[in-house]
Amino acid sequence: MNRTIRLHPIGIIETPYTETTKMPIQGCFENKVIGCCRLFSKYEKGLNGLDEFSHAILIYQFHKSTEEAVESEPFLENKVHGIFSIRSPNRPNRIGMSIVKIKEIKENRLYFTEVDMLDGTPLLDIKPLIKHFDNRENVISGWLDKQFEGGNIPENTILK
Amino acid sequence: MNRTIRLHPIGIIETPYTETTKMPIQGCFENKVIGCCRLFSKYEKGLNGLDEFSHAILIYQFHKSTEEAVESEPFLENKVHGIFSIRSPNRPNRIGMSIVKIKEIKENRLYFTEVDMLDGTPLLDIKPLIKHFDNRENVISGWLDKQFEGGNIPENTILK
Numbered sequence: 001m002n003r004t005i006r007l008h009p010i011g012i013i014e015t016p017y018t019e020t021t022k023m024p025i026q027g028c029f030e031n032k033v034i035g036c037c038r039l040f041s042k043y044e045k046g047l048n049g050l051d052e053f054s055h056a057i058l059i060y061q062f063h064k065s066t067e068e069a070v071e072s073e074p075f076l077e078n079k080v081h082g083i084f085s086i087r088s089p090n091r092p093n094r095i096g097m098s099i100v101k102i103k104e105i106k107e108n109r110l111y112f113t114e115v116d117m118l119d120g121t122p123l124l125d126i127k128p129l130i131k132h133f134d135n136r137e138n139v140i141s142g143w144l145d146k147q148f149e150g151g152n153i154p155e156n157t158i159l160k
Numbered sequence: 161m162n163r164t165i166r167l168h169p170i171g172i173i174e175t176p177y178t179e180t181t182k183m184p185i186q187g188c189f190e191n192k193v194i195g196c197c198r199l200f201s202k203y204e205k206g207l208n209g210l211d212e213f214s215h216a217i218l219i220y221q222f223h224k225s226t227e228e229a230v231e232s233e234p235f236l237e238n239k240v241h242g243i244f245s246i247r248s249p250n251r252p253n254r255i256g257m258s259i260v261k262i263k264e265i266k267e268n269r270l271y272f273t274e275v276d277m278l279d280g281t282p283l284l285d286i287k288p289l290i291k292h293f294d295n296r297e298n299v300i301s302g303w304l305d306k307q308f309e310g311g312n313i314p315e316n317t318i319l320k
Contacts, residue, residue, distance in 0.1 A: 049241030082208030
């Protein structure tokens with residue numbers, strides 16, 4: 001069952017971040033920067049109706065990651081965790097997922113805020129965020145809950 | 161930039177659903193059925209620490225989808241939408257994403273509820289659900305909001 005799955009980008013994500021410096025570790029920590037999903041023309045029709053939604057889920061490739069580690073240190077803690085309990089880009093298959101805020105859709109371009117990916121990122125899928133499907137109550141977020149205790153925002157949410 | 165991205169499954173998702181009959185369209189509509197991510201042994205260490213979290217995000221391939229449509233009808237409405245504004249499995253790259261509730265982790269097996277995928281699904285990634293990153297307020301869910309108005313649960317959330 002260790003077969004190869006072949007994917008093709010549906011477009012490219014354009015952002016002001018050409019390196020990780022000053023990039024937020026997650027989009028929710030910086031809401032002014034604007035990014036754009038520029039879809040290849042054959043996928044343009046796929047955006048129809050997405051402008052009725054406030055948020056989208058972008059699925060993409062961490063194309064600058066060179067390592068596919070099974071354990072690693074997250075940005076917010078100097079401690080090794082299993083790769084599936086952190087959101088590090090250096091993960092098997094190097095798939096990234098971000099929730100972004102939709103700003104405008106023009107032809108094959110989806111403009112958004114809450115940007116946390118590098119310029120030139122290959123885009124694999126866009127899904128609408130649907131609160132009736134995706135909202136969960138009583139979420140326990142493991143080692144991160146203590147970092148955000150009492151509304152605290154830890155240092156290092158913007159990369160140096 | 162239309163290069164091929166090659167992925168390899170990190171494991172297989174085992175569920176009681178060998179066909180879509182009786183399967184929920186999203187995991188949140190059925191919370192008793194148990195599924196299991198059976199990771200290939202070289203990825204087992206990647207699960208370390210995930211048992212501290214209540215929920216995980218599974219990313220996988222819709223391996224039974226044969227079509228990669230750009231427009232389609234969703235399960236809940238007989239109307240054509242752009243594929244990126246619905247959650248249909250018949251989408252470019254056929255990537256699925258589900259939020260599931262973690263029940264137990266034993267060696268290379270992650271047991272979970274809120275199952276909405278077919279048995280034998282190739283698993284591509286597991287990410288922890290982190291409320292400090294993934295929670296969004298004031299989400300507008302387009303054509304779906306009217307279906308769920310006033311706490312209504314539409315018919316067809318379980319497939320026939």
